[in-house]
Amino acid sequence: MSYIEKNIKDLREEINETCRKIGRNPEEIQLIAVTKTVDPERINEAIHAGVEHIGENKVQEIMEKYDVVSNVHWHMIGHLQTNKVKYIIDKVKLIHSLDRISLAEEINKRAKKHNKIMDVLVQVNVANEETKFGLASNEVLEFFEKIQIFEHIRVRGLMTIAPYEENPENVRKYFKKLKEIFETIKIKGFPRVDMKYLSMGMTNDFKVAIEEGSNMIRVGTGIFGRRNYNKL
Template sequence: MEIIKEKANKILSRKNLSFNDITLVAVTKTVDTEKINKAIELGITNIGENKVQEIQSKYEQINNKVKWHMIGHLQSNKVKYIIDKVEMIHSLDRMSLAEEIQKRAEEFNVYVNSLVQVNIAEEDSKFGLRKEEVIPFIESISNFNRIRIKGLMTIAPYAEDPEEVRYVFKDLRELFEEIKELNLDNIDMKYLSMGMTNDYEVALEEGANIIRIGTGIFGKRIY
């Protein structure tokens, strides 16, 4: 944790920013609640889960000690289980999901912060909209009054040398700026969620203000 903070601060200081200006989401996939609680004691305030079931089971034990982020692919039929629990959904990537979020948010009387997931590298194994699909999609859901689009998210391909995926972060930031210029109703380009343990330094250099770190905090996990 301290090493991550130190490395991040080194990069952010060049932009006249500090670690306090970004959000670190600790990825707790398969991590038990005892370890999560220890991380909270050490200062973790945001945690991210890939699966709805894990949010449900851990939320009962951890509850509102932290802000919860849904960072994995979200099936429409599971929205109702987390709609009133998460600070933000990072993986909005299709109209059917937007419609379900809107419907359930009305039911639960909540507003849902969401990031649009973009598959910049166009990997078949990853979810997310292609770059050219993002603006039409955002325009089409800008009148969903219960969904608050707060920015964009991407997952870069894994690379031994993070420089190989710098283009992913650069392209997402450029798209982010382009959307910001459009001044669309109900669209607030505030967050760029990009960068994980292996590549967060490059992501920060390219403008990330949310980084999602799992292995760098909890160690390598065996699935």
Template sequence: MSGQYDYIKRNLEIIRERIEKAAAKSGRKAEDIMLVAVSKTVEPEKIIKAIDEGITELGENRVQELVQKYDIINRDCNWHLIGHLQTNKVKYIIDKVKLIHSVDRYSLAAEINTRAQKIGKKVDILVQVNISGEQSKFGAAAQDALELIRKISELENLRVRGLMTIAPYTTNPEAVRYVFSGLRKLSIDIEKENINNINMEYLSMGMSNDFEVAIEEGANIVRIGTALFGERKYI
């Protein structure tokens, strides 16, 4: 498999260097940042190359694609569901994912909890918040996040581990710094409430075009696809 996909190794080295520099700006180390490789529409051979180079966390946007790749890629790695999740598809991924990043409504949380109870599992989730207010983005409104989290805290088979957001796409990352600082501030406010079963351990924010600014603002999970695997081919 060497040769054809060597660019993935080079890209990963560059990404890790960039993560290290951004982490240093916020007084942290590269090891403090979880790199989730976004493998949406990426062929299994490329994903396996990334795993061979040390990637352990894989993020998928679509349930069907995650399920297919889960069966094909028989490697020691963790799967993250990072895209919008429909309630009727929870059952397909409940036993496969390490972390669901995109819980944005109580009905979804309740379904995850029900499915988790059936298999005797505690499921780790992040609450997705739409900090920017973009209508095209999923996520709870910032002003509704605390109330949603209070309700979710009563679901015994869920563990809220933090927050996630998606910034508007821009070629100027500084233009969306407010999104990342906003999520961090919200996380701090929620932490102060000391809600049972709620832990603001993770801030999942930042993608290929803006992850350095996100890290500077406190991200400890970044979701990177294009910068690692190259431009995607959408079908």
């Protein structure tokens, strides 16, 4: 068994155990393997080990890997520039990082050209970190009201990136807050909104995220090991 296969096996066991403790069904949790800087050979190895969804931070990496990585659903999980939407609109299953009207306009325009409805998550910067993208918590409701005009976008939920903390308990409050916003939006019953996914939790804090309601976790280091981003 390779280290990637072992990591995925161990990760699944941790998800199962976390869900068992809180009475959740582990099958509810969708695992997104984060493949930033990971070569196609190792991505395909992860797919062979059962990974069905992969997430890329950069459009360029999706373009480079798309034709050599198969039998998997692609997710755009990083900040998306409007001028790059056209390159991935026909390739990704879900865009996790909708955070501004100009991006919604472009996604809607490109999706219309492809005669499709593009599923997206709205990114929320719950911790108000200056270095991170996303809407402030108090901007979310108004944003949902504004994007109702876009007929080729369907919002499937919310996403956040919590601050990195050695002790994941320190970020529990942010996950709890996003779950509250998620439920508020769900009750509103906006058209073209199907609040299914709460995308929160990464390698260091996914257990706490699951405990607070996450059903979509994004794990890279926990599967592929630490990567050297300095070479990018």
